[in-house]
Amino acid sequence: MIEDLIRKTAADDDDAAEELTAIAAADPQRLAPHHHLMLDLDVLWPAALYRGAGADVVARVVERVDGGQTPDALNHLLLVLAHSGHPLAEQAMRRWETAPPPGSDALHVGPLRYAEEAGWTVAPDGTRRSLCGDVAYEWHLRPSTPEPDDAACPWCTSPLWTAADLPDAGDALAHTGWAGRLAVRTCHFCSCYTTLFTAVTPDGGSTWWPGNVRPDYIGRDAGPEDPPALLPVVGPRRQSPFQASAWHDGGSTLGGHPEWIQDADHPACPGCGLLMDYVGQLYGGDFDEYGEGAYYLHLHAPCGLAAVNYQQS
Ligand SMILES: [Zn+2]
Ligand SMILES: [Zn+2]
Structure with missing residues (x-):
């Protein structure tokens, strides 16, 4: 069923995207086994579908940003990383603050500011801080x-x-x-x-x-x-x-x-x-x-x- 929804979302079916979004909201881990398929089909939006993405999925996204073949997708890729909340994503986002990835001249804010879209930030002392609650x-x-x-x-x-x-x-x-x-x-x-x-x-x-x-x-x-x-x-x-x-x-x-x-x-x-x-x-x-x-x-x-x-x- 989820795979079907992903394929429909890839074909711009808004209802399917909304259903996936509801699943990601209620139980983010349910989508985790399907993140690779989502990347394969270039389903990058809504980025919140990537909550709780694992290291290998995050590594693929980081590699794609560094590779710079799709600079137009940079905005969505950074949102995906922000929502993953993964330490590897954070590491890359920090690195891009000083070594901006290809396409970043079109961004309105620096890569690390994308974290705020997913409810976290890096404090001035360098520690990561959640802006939102768990309950x-x-x-x-x-x-x-x-x-x-x-x-x-x-x-x-x-x-x-x-x-x-x-x-x-x-x-x-x-x-x-x-x-x-x-x-x-x-x-x-x-x-x-x-x-x-x-x-x-x-x-x-x-x-x-x-x-x-x-x-x-x-x-x-x-x-x-x-x-x-x-x-x-x-x-x-x-x-x-x-x-x-x-x-x-x-x-x-x-x-x-x-x-x-x-x-x-x-x-x-x-x-x-x-x-x-x-x-x-x-x-x-x-x-x-x-x-x-x-x-x-x-x-x-x-x-x-x-x-x-x-x-x-
Ligand atoms: Zn204050
Ligand atoms: Zn007033």
Whole structure:
């Protein structure tokens, strides 16, 4: 069955590609025995199909990049390596930072930045760091009563929105090092236009970060609007960390890895410059039937800063 799906995907069958993607999300190892066939048929996209690829598959991809016969495929090949997460892939990506492979002049970012698409990065001290968690939960939006205080967005004057309120960090946030309650209050509307940062404290404190930079076009005309009176509540644990969806109802997910609509956008912490840890995503369609896009939540525990950004198609 999987082999059939791979052959259909090679023939540009989008439904087959989607089915393979769902398999790779639920149980990445199921595709591992088929990675060589995928390479043989030049199925490089979606690159997430190569999660958990083994050393020999990764070696083939590295060899192909070094060989430079298909410079047009370099973007996809680097994504494949990033998603494999394999140490050999990391080694090659580091090497290409200083010795760029053929075709890399057409890339928008350096080879190692591709790691962010798969939720990891190499810290300034050279150590590898995962930006995402190993554990994910369904995140259900439930009616909530507005906060009793009257904190408002200083830009558009709308009441602040509680994007998350977790009584304790739990295993979904283990990779962040956060301890205590985590609340993230921000502007539901302005966060659609720029990454908004929030100062957070382990007692659930959450305040607008004064360093947020207002783009010119925000809040000039629109009056205040009420954010949705819905709060994400933690549901059952997901089978794998890769099942968040930015396209389907019920896709909102605490922990695990995000499903980006555009390129990966892990914000740099304004406190220290390091990339922030990913916390979870809220699908626009889970707020109301006309909703779209997705809000992405991030945290840098050492600096006590959270962030929310948004993407749509
Ligand atoms: Zn606002
Ligand atoms: Zn920081």
